[in-house]
Structure formats: structure tokens, C-alpha cells
Amino acid sequence: MDYSDGRFKKDILKNYIFIFYFLSFILPFFIFLRTMNSGSFGWDTTWLHIQVPLLYVGQTTGFPIAFLTGKLFSFLPIGTMAFRLNMFSVFWGAMTLLVLFIFIKNLLKNEYFIAFVSVMFFGFYRVFWLQTTRLEVYTLSTFFTAIIMLTGFYWSVTKSNKFLYLFYFLIGLSFTNHPISLFLAPAFILFPVYTEWRQVFRIKKVFIIIALIIAPNLLYLYIPIRSFQGYGNVTTLPKFLDYISGENWKSDFGFKGFEMLKKLFLGYVNLMKGEFTIVVLIIFIIGLVYLAIYKRKFFILIISLIIFNMVPVLLYVQTATHFYLTTMVCFFCLPFAAGLFWIKESIVWFFNRFLRRPLSGSIKFLAITDGKNTNGPDNRILKSDVVVSNKEHDKRFSKKFIIIRAVFLIIFFIAISIFPANLFALNFNQMDMSKDTYAYDYWLDVLTKVKSDSIIISNSLTSHIPIYIDMFETKKNIQIIRNVNLDDIRRIVKENIDKKDIYYTDVYLPDLTQYYSVSQFGGRFFMEGFKENFLIYKVDAINVDVEITTASENLELSFGKKTRISFLVKNNSSVVLNINSIELKLPKALKFIEISPDSDMKSAPGMAQGTYMWTAGPYKVEPGAVYNLSFDCQASAKVEGEIEFRITTGNMFVEGPKIKFSTK
Numbered sequence: 001m002d003y004s005d006g007r008f009k010k011d012i013l014k015n016y017i018f019i020f021y022f023l024s025f026i027l028p029f030f031i032f033l034r035t036m037n038s039g040s041f042g043w044d045t046t047w048l049h050i051q052v053p054l055l056y057v058g059q060t061t062g063f064p065i066a067f068l069t070g071k072l073f074s075f076l077p078i079g080t081m082a083f084r085l086n087m088f089s090v091f092w093g094a095m096t097l098l099v100l101f102i103f104i105k106n107l108l109k110n111e112y113f114i115a116f117v118s119v120m121f122f123g124f125y126r127v128f129w130l131q132t133t134r135l136e137v138y139t140l141s142t143f144f145t146a147i148i149m150l151t152g153f154y155w156s157v158t159k160s161n162k163f164l165y166l167f168y169f170l171i172g173l174s175f176t177n178h179p180i181s182l183f184l185a186p187a188f189i190l191f192p193v194y195t196e197w198r199q200v201f202r203i204k205k206v207f208i209i210i211a212l213i214i215a216p217n218l219l220y221l222y223i224p225i226r227s228f229q230g231y232g233n234v235t236t237l238p239k240f241l242d243y244i245s246g247e248n249w250k251s252d253f254g255f256k257g258f259e260m261l262k263k264l265f266l267g268y269v270n271l272m273k274g275e276f277t278i279v280v281l282i283i284f285i286i287g288l289v290y291l292a293i294y295k296r297k298f299f300i301l302i303i304s305l306i307i308f309n310m311v312p313v314l315l316y317v318q319t320a321t322h323f324y325l326t327t328m329v330c331f332f333c334l335p336f337a338a339g340l341f342w343i344k345e346s347i348v349w350f351f352n353r354f355l356r357r358p359l360s361g362s363i364k365f366l367a368i369t370d371g372k373n374t375n376g377p378d379n380r381i382l383k384s385d386v387v388v389s390n391k392e393h394d395k396r397f398s399k400k401f402i403i404i405r406a407v408f409l410i411i412f413f414i415a416i417s418i419f420p421a422n423l424f425a426l427n428f429n430q431m432d433m434s435k436d437t438y439a440y441d442y443w444l445d446v447l448t449k450v451k452s453d454s455i456i457i458s459n460s461l462t463s464h465i466p467i468y469i470d471m472f473e474t475k476k477n478i479q480i481i482r483n484v485n486l487d488d489i490r491r492i493v494k495e496n497i498d499k500k501d502i503y504y505t506d507v508y509l510p511d512l513t514q515y516y517s518v519s520q521f522g523g524r525f526f527m528e529g530f531k532e533n534f535l536i537y538k539v540d541a542i543n544v545d546v547e548i549t550t551a552s553e554n555l556e557l558s559f560g561k562k563t564r565i566s567f568l569v570k571n572n573s574s575v576v577l578n579i580n581s582i583e584l585k586l587p588k589a590l591k592f593i594e595i596s597p598d599s600d601m602k603s604a605p606g607m608a609q610g611t612y613m614w615t616a617g618p619y620k621v622e623p624g625a626v627y628n629l630s631f632d633c634q635a636s637a638k639v640e641g642e643i644e645f646r647i648t649t650g651n652m653f654v655e656g657p658k659i660k661f662s663t664k
Contacts, residue, residue: 020112024101028123029094031424032132036090037433039440040082040469042462045134049082049468052135057223057232061246064219065176066137081472082440085135092139093132097123099146100330103153104337107295111341113413118337120420125275126427127325133433137178138326144174144181145330148188149301156195156297164192164199165212172213176220179246180327183312187304195297220244254315264314271322275423276332284332287339298334305331340416347412351405438527444469446503446522446536452476454501457484457492459508460532462525486510493539494572507534514652517541544649545572548656555661557590557635564596566630567645567656571621578618580648582629585611587641590661596630635663 040046044059051058052070069088076084097119105115122128131138148170155163171188174181192200200206223243227234234243241247276284291299309331313324443466450456456466456478463482470478479500481492489509493502493516503521504512512518518537526533547570557563571577584605586592592612595601601619605612621627629645640663645656 017112020101020105020116021098024116024119025094025098028097028120029090032090032093032129033087035129035133035428035432035434036086037134037436038079038083038086039437039444040465041134041436041439042465045086045136046464046468048135049085050464050471052085053081053472055222055226055231057226057234057243060242061179061244062220062223063137063177064222065173065216066140066178068219068222069140070135082135082468086133088135089132089139092143093123093128096139096142096146096330099143099150100333103146103150104334106150106153106157107298107334108337108341111337111344114337114340114344114416117413117416117420118333118340121336121423122329122333124420124423124427125272125329126431127271127322128329129427129431130322131326133431136323138323141174141178141180142327142330144170144177145184145305145327148174149330149334152188152191152301153298155192159196159199161205164205165208167192168209169212169216173216175213175217180309180312180324183308184305184327187301187308190304191297191301194300261314264319267319268313268325271325275426280336280419283339283343284335285339286342287335287337290338290342291335295338302331302334344409344412347408348405351408439465439525439530440469442525444473447474447476447478449522450476450478450503451501452478454503455479455481455492455496456536457481457489457502457504457509459483460505460525460534462532463505490515490545493542494545497539497542502539503536504539505534505536507532511652512537512539514650515542515544517543542573543575544577544652544654546570546577546647546649546654547572548645548647548654550645550657550659553657553659555659557661557663559635559638559663562593562632562634564630564632565643565659566596566599566628569621569627569629569647569656571623571625571627574623576623577621578649579621579627580615580617580650582614582617582619582647583611583645584613584629584631585644586633587639587643589635589637589639589641589663590643591634591636593632593634596632598628599630600627601629635661638663 040049048058048070050056052067053074055067055071058067066088070085073084073088073091074081076087078084100119100122101115104118105112108114128139128142131142148167151163151167151170154160155167168189171181171185175185200209223232223234224240226232234240288299288302291302306328309327316324439462443462446456447466447469453476456463458466458480459482463480466478467480470476470480481488484492486509489504489512496502505525506512517540519540521536521538524533524535549568549570551566555563555565569577569579582601582605584592592605595604601614603614603616605614607613619627641661643659643661645659646653647656648654
């Protein structure tokens with residue numbers, strides 16, 4: 001094989017380049033996959049696990065592109081539904097780094113290694129890495145940011161309309177993911193204008209660009225379509241406009257004072273300062289200077305993107321949160337790489353400018369002569385031999401110089417490799433969410449043990465996890481009832497006690513053991529750093545089922561005239577109800593007159609701390625019977641107020657309805 005034409009070297013270089021492309025995606029992909037949470041651990045992620053596979057209408061502002069592409073991941077033939085959907089963030093995170101690698105290596109004269117080191121370094125930042133550990137929309141946002149920058153670069157180089165149109169189409173498509181893209185849009189939209197405005201401001205192009213920005217947003221029609229199909233409630237135009245504009249969150253946006261601004265800024269600095277060290281900052285500043293001098297349009301782009309990204313970061317929430325910094329990784333990566341590039345170029349320039357002559361003088365022995373040249377009659381070196389010797393010396397010196405310079409560059413490349421390697425080692429344990437499955441494992445164990453068609457009542461912040469598990473994994477038709485009050489619980493238990501097994505978590509609920517015979521089911525849920533601590537109980541029987549009613553909960557009384565008021569206590573249980581005491585609280589302007597003749601209670605009440613009380617019980621009420629307490633009262637002033645009534649049975653209070661009244 002003939003390698004004299006350099007094709008062998010070209011083949012080696014081609015393979016070398018291919019390796020960087022390959023590693024820029026596959027290395028972060030498998031690292032992110034290794035640290036990914038394999039289950040569903042709560043918060044918004046679990047809602048996405050429930051909504052995305054069924055294409056529900058999710059949280060405002062909708063995220064249609066994330067839902068539609070996420071649906072594709074639900075078809076992967078591996079793992080659980082949560083595992084597949086969590087891979088969504090892993091994939092787009094790795095794709096972000098690959099696209100950033102291509103963008104940086106193109107912008108910096110094919111500096112493959114520097115581009116690779118830079119994207120790996122920022123890929124291992126906590127604010128970015130954390131978003132790859134579970135299903136969220138933020139890595140898709142970073143991918144859009146990276147691909148828009150890359151497309152903008154291709155257009156700036158080629159001035160081809162296909163790249164210009166693709167650039168603006170991707171901007172429009174990014175609007176269908178996360179609202180952060182709206183804040184970044186001005187920086188992107190203006191990039192082709194200050195790059196080459198004559199290529200943009202043509203009537204036909206302007207209309208095409210506007211159409212390309214608007215067209216992808218038709219994906220938002222997914223929201224009313226799915227709503228009319230029964231997977232959401234956005235069924236009117238006002239609801240749709242409020243939904244996609246995030247009407248519920250607008251009140252959180254705005255300037256909250258300089259103190260809050262300072263607090264937020266310092267909070268975000270604290271999120272980054274452990275990784276954005278002084279050395280990184282110096283390299284970053286060097287890179288900004290390089291971009292300002294040699295790549296001015298990209299300097300303007302990066303600075304404007306950082307500024308526009310800070311608008312929602314500082315004006316939206318009141319606490320610094322890591323996920324709003326995720327897109328910043330894309331903006332920090334280029335100046336850092338440019339800084340490394342300029343440092344490397346400075347090393348090369350320094351060698352060429354200052355070390356070539358000193359090295360040449362210090363290694364003259366490279367001429368390698370033995371002093372026994374016999375070409376001349378007097379055994380001296382001829383002039384022609386000196387010329388040949390000098391040429392050989394220059395050739396050997398040039399080779400040696402290249403080797404020495406290459407050694408220094410290799411040392412430089414090894415040194416900058418420490419950045420991603422150190423950050424990986426520093427953050428791996430903290431970012432490894434693969435074993436952070438306690439909440440998921442707890443609920444999976446519960447749902448595996450309960451009977452099919454059971455009911456679980458829970459106000460726990462994790463109560464949507466069993467909804468996901470039953471829907472996509474155990475499939476036992478378990479009914480999870482969330483966000484209930486005592487009246488809801490009493491109704492649910494009464495309707496289902498003889499038909500289904502009923503369980504409840506005791507967190508954020510009153511003590512139900514006063515109403516029901518219960519038995520503990522399973523172990524305690526407790527996770528360090530989590531704000532919940534609860535047990536699950538099974539409802540075995542109803543102990544107390546009392547219903548207190550009155551004729552009207554709104555009364556209009558006549559001043560000075562008697563009014564009769566009745567409270568009816570109905571025993572809905574199958575056992576005798578023992579009422580230990582009865583309490584009646586009247587405002588001062590409403591005077592208790594006497595017990596009514598039709599009242600089951602015949603004795604007059606006592607008085608304690610302004611409350612009328614009957615304490616000579618127990619007053620017995622047979623199953624299905626009604627106990628009537630009826631009394632006459634009289635208004636002594638023209639006022640408005642409330643009448644309160646309750647009974648005690650066992651060790652608990654049962655509140656009656658409050659009667660609002662006014663006098664005329």
C-alpha cells in the first residue's frame with residue numbers, strides 16, 4: 001500500500017475525529033444513564049410519568065413538544081414506564097453535549113480535544129447533571145439552545161437560506177417546550193440581523209421567517225384536542241389562552257425589590273461557586289476577551305443570552321433554584337473553550353517566538369559529525385559539506401523542536417483534562433440517583449400487598465406515586481383518593497366499608513381511630529430530609545358514624561321575638577351512640593330562653609366559659625335513630641353572628657353545622 005501521498009495520515013485523522021464525535025454523545029449518555037433514577041420518586045416527575053404516556057394535558061404552559069417526543073420513549077421495550085421516560089432527559093442531555101461539541105469545534109478551528117473537554121466539564125456540573133436523573137423538560141430546552149446556536153453558526157459561515165430558515169424554525173419550535181425560550185428569543189432572533197442584515201431584510205424572507213416561527217406553535221392545538229377527547233379541561237378559548245400563557249404563574253413574576261434581587265443573585269452564585277472556581281473564571285474571562293476580539297458576533301450572542309436568561313431567573317421565583325441555571329451551561333461552555341483555545345495558541349506562539357533560537361543553539365550536537373571527513377585533501381570539511389551538514393541539522397532540529405513542542409502541548413491537554421475528571425469525581429456520588437428509590441419502593445411494596453380494587457386515602461405529597469404504579473405496573477385497579485377532608489373520608493368509608501378494603505395514610509389527616517376500628521398496615525414511611533412521616537392503616541369497622549343537621553344554616557331573626565332552633569343528631573352506625581356531652585355556643589346578643597317541648601333533651605344546660613353545656617350523659621341514640629335538641633332563643637340587639645354546636649362521643653368532638661344569623 002502506498003502511503004506517500006498522505007492518505008494514511010488522513011485516514012488516521014478521520015478516525016481520530018470520529019472518536020470525539022462518538023465519545024461526546026456515548027460517554028455522557030452512559031454516565032447519565034448510570035446515575036439516573038430508575039423509578040418514580042414524586043413531585044412533578046411522577047405527574048409527567050402519568051401524563052406523558054397517555055398524552056394528558058399537563059401543567060401549564062403545556063410543553064407539547066416534550067409530551068409528544070416523550071411519548072416515543074414510552075414505547076421503548078426496556079424497563080418500567082418510569083425508566084423509559086427518565087431516559088428522555090438522559091438522551092437530550094447527551095444530545096446537548098454532542099451538539100455543543102460540534103458547535104465549539106467548528107467555531108475554534110477544529111479544536112476537537114478542547115471542545116470535548118469543555119462540554120464534558122460543563123456536562124458534569126450539578127445544575128446540568130441533576131436534570132438528566134429524571135424526567136423533566138430542561139435538557140430538551142438545552143438541546144434547542146445548542147442546536148439553534150449551531151445552526152446560526154452554519155448560516156453565518158455559508159449565508160445559505162436553508163440554514164437561516166432552519167434557524168428561525170427551531171426558535172419557533174423551542175417555544176413549544178419551556179417558557180425560558182421566550183426570554184432567550186430576542187438574542188437569537190437578532191443574531192442574523194447584526195451578522196448580515198442585508199441577507200435577512202428582504203420582504204419575501206421576512207414573511208417566510210415569521211411563518212416559520214409561528215408554524216411550530218400549532219403544536220399547542222394538542223391541548224384543546226386532547227381536552228375534548230377527555231384528557232384535559234382546556235375546552236374554551238379563554239381557558240386555552242390562560243393555560244398557554246401561564247396565567248396562574250404571572251403573579252409570581254416581577255421586580256420584588258433590590259434586597260430580593262441581591263438575595264437571588266447570591267443564591268445562584270452559591271449554586272455555582274463550588275464548581276465555577278477562580279481558575280475557571282479566569283479561563284472564562286480570557287475566552288470572552290478572545291470572542292470579543294476575534295468572534296465578535298458570537299461574543300454579542302453569548303452575552304445577550306446570559307443577560308436574557310437572568311431575567312426570569314431573578315424576577316420569577318423568590319428562592320434560587322438549580323433548574324433555571326440549566327441553560328446557562330450552554331452559554332458558559334463556549335467562552336471556557338475559547339479561553340482554553342487561546343491559552344493553547346499562546347503556548348504555541350511562545351515556543352515559536354522565544355524558544356526556537358535558544359533551543360537551536362543549545363542542541364547543535366544534532367549535526368552529528370565525527371571530525372574525520374576525508375573529502376578534502378587536507379582532511380578538512382569542505383564548504384559543500386557544511387551546506388549539507390547545515391541542512392541536515394535544520395531538518396533534525398525542526399523535528400526535535402516539533403517533538404518538544406508536542407510534549408508541552410500534551411502536558412497542556414492532560415492538564416485541562418483534569419477539569420472534567422475532577423468535576424466528575426466531585427459530583428458523582430451526589431448526582432447518583434440510581435439508588436434514590438425509597439418512596440417508589442415503599443409504595444410499590446404497599447400496592448403489591450393490598451387486594452385488587454382497594455381504596456387508599458392519602459393527603460401525602462407522595463400520593464401520586466401509587467397512582468403511577470397502579471396505572472403502569474401493578475395494574476390492580478387500586479383507587480387512590482387524594483386531598484380529602486373528614487367529611488369526604490366519612491362518606492367514602494360509609495359507601496365502601498362492606499365492599500372494598502379501605503386504607504389511609506395518617507399524615508395531614510385527623511385522628512381517625514376515634515371514628516373507626518383500624519389496624520396498622522406495613523411499616524412507617526420516613527425519609528431523611530423529607531417533610532413527611534406516616535403510617536398506613538386499614539379501616540376494619542365503623543365505630544362512630546354521626547350526622548348533625550339543622551333546618552337552615554342561614555337565619556334572619558326578628559329583634560325581640562323568640563326563635564326556635566333545632567339540631568338533629570343522627571346515628572348512622574350499627575351500634576348505640578353514646579353522647580357524652582353537648583355544647584352550644586351563642587353570641588352575646590342572642591339569649592338562650594328555654595328548651596323546647598319537642599326536644600329529646602329535657603334538662604336545662606349549664607354554663608362554662610360562655611358556652612351552654614349538657615354534661616349529664618351519656619345520652620343514648622339507637623342505630624338509625626335521631627336525637628333532637630331544640631331550644632328557643634331571642635335576639636337582644638341588631639347584629640350578625642354564628643351559632644356553633646358540637647357533641648362529644650368517646651374521646652372526640654363531632655362538629656355540627658354553623659348557623660349564620662342576622663337580626664332585623
